Amino acid sequence: MSDLIHKSAAELAQLINSKQVSSVEVTSAFFDRSEKLNHKTFSYLHLNRENALAAAKLADQALAAGKVHSPLHGVPIAVKDVLVTKDAPTTAGSKILEGWMPQYDATVVVKLREAGLPILGKTNMDEFAMGSSTEYSAYGPSRNPWDLQRIPGGSGGGSSSAVAGRLAPLAIGSDTGGSIRYPAAVTGSVGTKPTYGAVSRYGVIALASSLDQIGPVTNTVLDAALLQDVISGHDAKDSTSLPNSLGSMAEAVRNADFKGLRVGVVKQLSSDGFQAGVSERFQDTISKLTANGVEIVEVDCPSFxxxxxxxxxxxxxxxxxxxxxxxxxxxxxxxxxxxxxxxxxxxxxxxxxxxxxxxxxxxxxxxxxxxxxxxxxxxxxxxKVRTLIQQDLAKAFAKVDVLLTPTAPTTAFKIGEKVNDPLAMYLNDIATIPANLAGIPGISVPNGLAKEDGLPSGVQILAPAMQDAQAYRVAALIENLYKAEWGDYLISQAPDLEALNV
Amino acid sequence: MSEVTPDLVRHLASLARILVTEEEVQKLTGELSVIVDSVASVNKAVSGDVAATSHPIPMSNVFREDIVLPSLTQAEALSAAPDSAEGRFKVPAILDEE
Known part of the structure; x- marks a missing residue:
């Protein structure tokens, strides 16, 4: 049964759907592991076995009656503590909300429940999502499953460490300046910030309302696409919710091909200020795309x-x-x-x-x-700078389908290294912030381990607003190129969490 | 560029309704000076007539039908309050006695 925790969410959904395993078995496997190992990564602020198993039982009963609520039916998930849940305390990582039991569920939480995904627990985060390392959580920092002395990124380090440490097959994050993509990059996992308005913000504890967006945290691009398909869609309770569907991301992943693809590299975000091993990984990604006939164009975004x-x-x-x-x-x-x-x-x-x-x-x-x-x-x-950034991006996207950048300037830094230097902490998000200011989608995909420290690095794919499917297409292509080289996803190279000590 | 002074920090903290100790005022003055000097570069970026963007995806006139939908009961709305009485939120004194 322990091999269940090494499967992707898509594989687990298939096993549940074909009744080879039950949702209760899968949920128990992840719950047992979370209970046993959460003290190492501190991914969860709150775990609730009773609620998770009750939801898993409902998913199994529905399946027995021939009902499949979604393509992720029965697969358990961890939810960042920035989304309100009426059956679990919600703190947003702050003491000011300690013990608060919300009176309602966020729309995304309602969607997860309706889609048959049992919620394992609520994940740790920097207080009110302000931070890049989870060191600003009032409840203590989460730790990176690749090296427990290092940060798992932030603000969604609880979700990234839960997924990378296989304490959950899927998680939900929120991204205001990179809080999904940055943690994904430093933990070797996948994270998406959808187009602003693609996913409802109703019931999300607001940080900066014109920048906040909810999205998937997973180990594979297909899992992220399946999860985005579950949580996205118009919501009358959020006046910034997009009225039209952006289509199926899972389909974009399954149909991904190189045909006619033009990729831009942003002059301002290509080498200066990035760790050598991160730059080297980025050049490797570009070389792989070139070798597959992809046209690479340098674009200028001076306002970045x-x-x-x-x-x-x-x-x-x-x-x-x-x-x-x-x-x-x-x-x-x-x-x-x-x-x-x-x-x-x-x-x-x-x-x-x-x-x-x-x-x-x-x-x-x-x-x-x-x-x-x-x-x-x-x-x-x-x-006004926001307008200039949108103009730069519009010019760039007239020439190319997507832009690529390294997601993070460095691999995971050590806990304590930047906590007393706010400005240094702010610069971690240098490559991820433009997408929030412009409202466009961005995905971070693992592109290997940096040569100097053996820690994960990520490549970010940016697409025009509403064209999340294009970002998923390229994310899938890059993931496939690396999977062919490594024989598996990057996460399979992560150390055994059970053997690591804090 | 505007200098961040301890007096300014005290004033801003009082506007933001955050009690600060003298030690915090000194620390914040130093930290905010560094941050403000850094973010002040936005001035250099914009020259001439550039429109401001407040929202990434422009939207207007988001209406809904004027119909009553289920909402929280009074008891539910009060359930997380630090204090309540007679179906209302209860707060300490509004006016100072002095």
Whole structure:
């Protein structure tokens, strides 16, 4: 039964569908492993066997009655703690929400339940998704299954380490500036940020509403495509939800071919500032595509130089507004100072005790960016940079179908290495941020191990807005090229988590 | 470029309703100065007439039918509140006694 944990979600779905194994057996296998090994990776903030097995039983009963709710029917999944769930506490990695039981399910959670996917638990994250390493989680950092002394990326390091450590076959993440793709790159897994609006944000604890997007965290491109097909679609409860379907991503993966493919390499994101082994892996990916007749074109995106700066004005501005709701009145923590304090003092004391240092930093930065006198210079200019980035991308996509970049500038760094240097931490997202500012889809796919440290590296595929299928097509092609070389997915080269020690 | 001073940090923290210790003010002043100097480069990027983008995928007039759908009951809405009374959220004093 232990070999179940080494199978892809697509394979597990097939085994369940053909009744060779039950959803209860698969769910138990992953749950047992999670219970046993979560202390090593700290992927989960909350695990609930009873709920997971009850959902698995329902999936098995439906199957016995001839009903298959989705192509992932019966396959268990881990959910980032940024999505509200009415049967499990939801904290977004913050003390201010410790113990909060939401009164409703996020739309994505409703979709997972309806599609027959048992939820194993809620995964760890940087507090309110602010961070690239999970070191800003109020509950402690998650660890990378390739090396437990290293970060699994962030903010979705709980989901990436759960999938890469095979504590779950699938997970859900959220990506505001790279929080799905960056963790995927440093853990040798696959992560997608869909087009803005492709997946409902209803019930997602907001960080920056014009940037946030929910997406799949998996070990294979087909699994990501199958999961995106389950969670996407119009939702009347989210006014930014796209009205039309973007088509089947699984079909795009299954029909992927090289015919006529034109790939762009962004001049500003090709070599400078990237670790040697990461650059070497990226050049290897490009060479493989060239060898298969793919046309490679260098494209110029000069405004990308300003994307991190624009992002760290827009994000704190939106976050300072979104996080005003943690006011000690309707939910979450309330701290009462001595005497007969006014509500204003109660709020300030609660937010002092409930928020961690990075959250305070960003709220105060956002308050600054939005204050009169500074608004035009900072927030106003940042919004203009957003236009310039969209214009650069429009020019690039007139020449090519997709753009490729290394996903992350380095492989996973050591826990503690950057935690006291906010600016260094912000630069981890240099290649992933433009997609959020422009609303376009991006996928990170493993492209090998960096020669100097033997740690995973990822390549990012960017496609025009609404053309998620094109990104999946190229992701599948790249994955196939490497699978042919390695004989299996990169994740099969990961160390045995049971043998690793913290 | 605007200098981030301890006084400015104290003012911003009070606008954001976050109590800060003197130690935090000093630390934040240093950190925010570095961050602001770095993000201020956006000024250099834009010259001339560039439109602002507030939302990546332009959308307008998102309406729905005006029909009543199931929603939280009053008890459910109050269930996670730190304090409530008579079917309402209860908060400490609004006005200072002094």
């Amino acid at each position: 130089e300003y994307s991190v700066a624009a992002y760290y004005l827009i994000l704190p501005a939106e976050a300072s507004s979104n996080l005003a709701k943690y006011d000690s009145v309707r939910f979450g923590m309330r701290i009462l100072p001595e005497g007969n304090p006014t509500i204003e003092r109660v709020m300030a004391a609660t937010r002092e005790a409930g928020f961690g240092p990075e959250v305070k930093r960003r709220i105060i930065l956002g308050t600054y960016a939005l204050s009169s006198g500074y608004y035009d210079a900072y927030y106003g200019s940042a919004q």
